Amino acid sequence: MVDRPSHRRLVGQPLLYAISIFASLGVFLFGYDQGVMSVLEIGAFFTSIAAGRVGDMIGRRGTLFIGAIVFTIGGAIQTFTVGFWSMVVGRIISGCGVGLLSTIVPIYQSEISPPNHRGALACMEFTGNIIGYSASVWTDYFCAFIQSDLSWRIPLGIQCVIGAILAGGSLLMPESPRWLIDTDKDAEGMRVIADLHGGDPDNEVAIAEFEEIKEKVQEERDSGEVRSYAVMWRKYKRRVLLAMSSQAFAQLNGINVISYYAPRVFEEAGWRGRDAILMAGINSIIYILSTLPPWYLVDRWGRRPILLSGAVIMATALVATGYWLYIDVSLTAKAVVVCVIIFNAAFGYSWGPLPWLYPPEIMPLTIRAKGVSLSTATNWAFNFWVGLTTPVFQELIEWRLYPMHGFFCACSFVLVYFLYPETKGVPLEEMDAVFGEDERQERMDNESLASERRSLVRHERRSWFDRLFKRESSGPSYQRVATGNDE
Known part of the structure; x- marks a missing residue:
């Protein structure tokens, strides 16, 4: 298939990790992003839905490039804004770029990763997101000392630089091999x-992987199904709902309450001004560190144990946060900081990275981009809702807000325990077996064969009955058949 060795300077694991780290700039951007989140999420929601079709049409790398360009343009408009409405327009444009990036980066990551490292590479990607968040917090802290409009223009300008680097670098990245094979x-x-x-075109493992992907692509084509959202929903409803639920609970479990409003949470607990931002910055460093253990654990423990343990710890930390705010004693300020740090650490190792890993790996190639686009749109829809309602709830129900999100953590535990299958180490092309669809298809084939046999038997019986009835209507001939007389 390949008649010459690769001309890339990087091959094998160095290439794989270089791609992963660089692609993580895409999630760094929407981790770093500054400002009123609800405005950005309008654009992110709609373009994350559109990203499914865009990713299938122009490829994963092309979508990554366009997303980076759009984000950079939006960031430039915000950086040089001259008024409120130009800021809003810039935010929406940046949101469009975020929608494309947040959908296509996890897909690209899953499609270039080997089964035994797929989880680790996705978790590295999430670490990039949290580094972006931490960078935004510390940038805000240091820029808070600037007594001019540069205090907000500098943070916005930095994201333009990162976006431009991602756009340029995406042109050097290889396209997803699965998309290439799927498009002949x-x-x-x-x-x-x-x-x-490793760069050897005669590598047996590489040839076997190519043949497995090609066989799966051909199998899907032979089925003759249209690659539409309607077909996806009808045939893969369970997978789509699981993917969407993972992203929904990633938001309902309380991360936005803690991350986007961390300074306010700390202010409620007694920290003020820059000190509140400083505490948020320290928390963000611990948050980054918490994302490192899954690099090692996710492909050894599996997805389910990490999600389940994370839900338990997060629920406990949120309930404790509400309790300390309720009793409001001298220890409350320090206790809330500890609870928030524990929550962030649990989220960073569980419900932070895995909802970005799980959807693209459970979706088949033919509808992967569309399925992930729906799960990502769910993320932004719930992100929008939580971001919009959190200030309201903080005023109306005060400390009760945190146990409320603790309840959602408990719900996510139940959902994972009963409904989420384990996907650790399973090749993408063999995911049908995880969901029992190979067995179900075989059963359907057997039932179809049995049905054909029953139809044949019924046809033979009907033919015999018709012959018998005709003979009955002819009088003497029926008697001969019925009695066996030869007269």
């Missing part, structure tokens, strides 16, 4: 697979 660019797809396996 087999030679190029095989070349990328060979590069990811």
Whole structure:
């Protein structure tokens, strides 16, 4: 399939990790992003839905490039804004870029990753997101000492630089081999697979992976199904709902209450002004560190144990936060900081990275981009709702807000325990077996064969009955059949 060795300087694991780290700039951007989040999420919601079709049409790399360009343009408009409405327009444009990036980066990551490292690489990607968040907090802290409009223009300008770097670098990244094979660019797809396996086009593992992907693509084509949202919903409803639920609970479990409003949470607990921002910055460093253990654990423990344990710790920390705010004693300020740090650490190792890993790995290639686009849109929809209602709830129900999100953590525990299958180490092309669809299809085939046999038997019986009835209507001949007389 590939008649010459790769010309890439990086091949094998160095190439794989370089791609992963660089792609993480995409999630760094929406982790870093500054300002009123609800405005940005309007654009992110709609473009995350559109990203499904865009990713299928122009590829993963092309979508990454466009998303970075759109985000950079939006960031530039915000940086040089001259008024409120130009800021709003810039935020919405940046949101459009975020919607494309947040959908396509996890898909791209899952499609270039080997099964035994797929979880680790996705968790590295999430670490990039939290580094972005931490960078935004510390940038805000240091810029708070600037007594001019540069205090907010500098943070906005930094994201433009990162966006431009991502846009330029995306042109050097290889395309997803699965998208290439799915669009009949087999030679190029095989070349990328060979590069990811060390650059040798005759590598047996690379050839076997190519053949497995090609066989799955051909199998889907032979089925003759249209690649539409309607078909996806009808055939893969369970997978779509699980993917959407993972992103919904990533928001309902309380991370936005803690992260976006961390300074206010600390102010409620007694910290003031820059001290509140400083505490949020310290919390963000611990948040980053908490995202490192899943690099090692996710492909060893599996997805389910991490999600389940994370839900328990998060629920406990949120209930404790509400309790300390309720009793409001001298220890409340320090106790709330500890609770928030524990919550962030639990989220960073569980419900932070895994909802970005789980949807693209459970979706089949034919509808992966569309399925992930719906799960990502769910993230932004709930992100919008939580961001919009949190200030209201903080005023209306005060300390009760935190146990309320603790209840959602408990709900997510139940959902994972009963409904989420384990996907650790399973190749993307073999995910049907995890959901029992291979067995179900075989059963359906067997039932169809049995149905055909029953129809044949009924046809034979009906033919015999018709012959018998005709003979009955003819009088003497029926008697001969019925009695066996030869007269």
